[in-house]
Amino acid sequence: MSKFSRIAEILAEDGIVGPAGFHPAVPASESWLERAHDPAYVQRILTGTATRAEEKAIGFAVDARVTQRSLHATGGTVVAARLALEHGLACNTAGGSHHAGPHGGAGFSVFNDVAVAAATLIADGDVQRCLVFDCDVHQGDGTARIFAQDPAVYTLSIHCARNYPTDKATSDRDVALPDGVVDAAYLALLPALLTQSFAAAAPDIVFYNAGVDPHMDDRLGRLSLSDGGLAERDRRVIGFFRERGIPVVGVIGGGYSRDIDALARRHTILHRVATEFR
Ligand SMILES: [Zn+2]
Numbered sequence: 081m082s083k084f085s086r087i088a089e090i091l092a093e094d095g096i097v098g099p100a101g102f103h104p105a106v107p108a109s110e111s112w113l114e115r116a117h118d119p120a121y122v123q124r125i126l127t128g129t130a131t132r133a134e135e136k137a138i139g140f141a142v143d144a145r146v147t148q149r150s151l152h153a154t155g156g157t158v159v160a161a162r163l164a165l166e167h168g169l170a171c172n173t174a175g176g177s178h179h180a181g182p183h184g185g186a187g188f189s190v191f192n193d194v195a196v197a198a199a200t201l202i203a204d205g206d207v208q209r210c211l212v213f214d215c216d217v218h219q220g221d222g223t224a225r226i227f228a229q230d231p232a233v234y235t236l237s238i239h240c241a242r243n244y245p246t247d248k249a250t251s252d253r254d255v256a257l258p259d260g261v262v263d264a265a266y267l268a269l270l271p272a273l274l275t276q277s278f279a280a281a282a283p284d285i286v287f288y289n290a291g292v293d294p295h296m297d298d299r300l301g302r303l304s305l306s307d308g309g310l311a312e313r314d315r316r317v318i319g320f321f322r323e324r325g326i327p328v329v330g331v332i333g334g335g336y337s338r339d340i341d342a343l344a345r346r347h348t349i350l351h352r353v354a355t356e357f358r
Contacts, residue, residue, distance in 0.1 A: 081149070086344035087173050087332070096351050102173070103163060105156030107148070108196060112158060115199035116192050116226050121184045125150070125191075138185040150190035153177065157193035157287075157331055161201055164285060164327040169318065171354050175331030176289040178214060179245065181222035187244060194287045194331060195226040198233050201285065208232060211283035213274075213317060216291025216333035217243060217301040219256075224249035234281030236273065240294070240302045253277060259302045263309030266294070267316065274320040286321045290314055290350040291333025292343070299336040307349065314353040322357050330354060 091097045113122045124130050130142045140146065153174035163170035178194060179187030198210040210233045214220035220237040227233040234252045241256035248254070255273065257266075292310055294303040305313070314330075321328050330350050337343040 082340050083335070083344045083347065084149075084174055086340055087347050090344055090348050091173065091351055094348070096348065096355060103159055103170075105152045105159055105172075105174075107151035108154035108158060108191065108193075112196050112200045113154070113191055115203055116182070116195035117180065118183050125185075134184050137187075138190060139188050142185075142190060146190065150177070154191045154193040154196050157197040157329065158200055160331070161197040161285065161287070161329045162206070164329045165201075165206060168325075169322060169328045169330070169354055169357050171330035171351050172332065173351075176216060176291060176333030177222075178216060178220040178289060178333070179218070179222045181225040181249075186222065187218065188334075189222060192222045192226060194289065194329075195223050197329070198227075198285075198287060202232055207284035209281060209283050210234070211277055211281035211286045212236065212289070213277065213286055214238065214251075214289040214291075214333075215294070215313060215317065216289045217293040217298070217303055218291070218334060219243075219245060219248050219254065220251060220289065221245050221247075221249035224251040234277060234283065236277045238269070238273065243300070243302055252280065257303065260304050261294075262304045263306055263312070266303070266305055266309060267312055270313065270316050274317065278320070278324070278326075283326060285327045285329065287329045287331065288314075288317055289331055289333040290317075292335035292346045292349065293333070295335070295346060297337065297342075299338070300334075301336070307346065310346070311349050311353055314350050315356065318353060318357060
């Protein structure tokens with residue numbers, strides 16, 4: 081959890097965020113959350129009455145602090161999405177909790193921020209169609225389930241086959257990789273996936289989950305990308321859609337290490353690459 085504040089510090093220290101500072105996140109409203117999640121589940125989280133089974137699925141106790149963090153991370157992705165519509169590209173310093181599904185949280189995800197933001201933009205009439213381009217090493221199963229019956233949101237997930245969750249969902253496009261994939265093989269997949277998902281989704285906005293857990297040093301990932309490989313991945317994904325005038329929302333996704341400083345720095349690759357498109 082301490083990685084989030086460290087990410088913000090590093091972005092400020094390194095001048096990635098200018099003197100004007102961050103656009104502050106707002107807490108997600110109940111009506112936003114209910115566009116992606118069962119209202120009864122949302123109520124239990126908001127009132128601090130999540131069941132033991134729900135906390136077990138999420139992987140930690142949901143206390144008031146965790147709830148506030150989840151509400152702001154989710155609201156941050158909504159803010160970033162609106163900024164992306166205005167400026168073309170915006171990145172959250174959190175977000176990408178893609179295991180939360182229609183009926184509840186899972187896998188360190190209380191609310192599915194990308195699903196909430198996509199559904200909110202559509203409900204508000206800001207966009208008609210969304211593409212979720214998910215490069216976190218774990219399948220975006222929650223997102224896939226939330227939008228399984230919704231043709232307005234196209235979900236793509238590039239993940240490691242032998243990784244959480246064991247019970248995979250069905251995205252519009254799933255790319256399940258074997259263990260140990262390195263930079264060149266990973267990057268070689270992107271052109272066709274970008275072209276095909278863009279054609280199939282015809283998106284008004286793209287949500288990009290830039291999880292850093294495919295990194296070779298990640299504790300959970302099982303893939304073998306380098307820092308340079310992650311940067312090139314981010315550059316190709318963002319660049320493809322920006323060249324076509326499609327707004328892009330970046331979220332940080334997963335990353336797991338006991339070295340918080342190294343991990344936070346790895347997450348800021350997304351924001352550093354994003355500055356190339358200013
Ligand atoms: Zn992950």
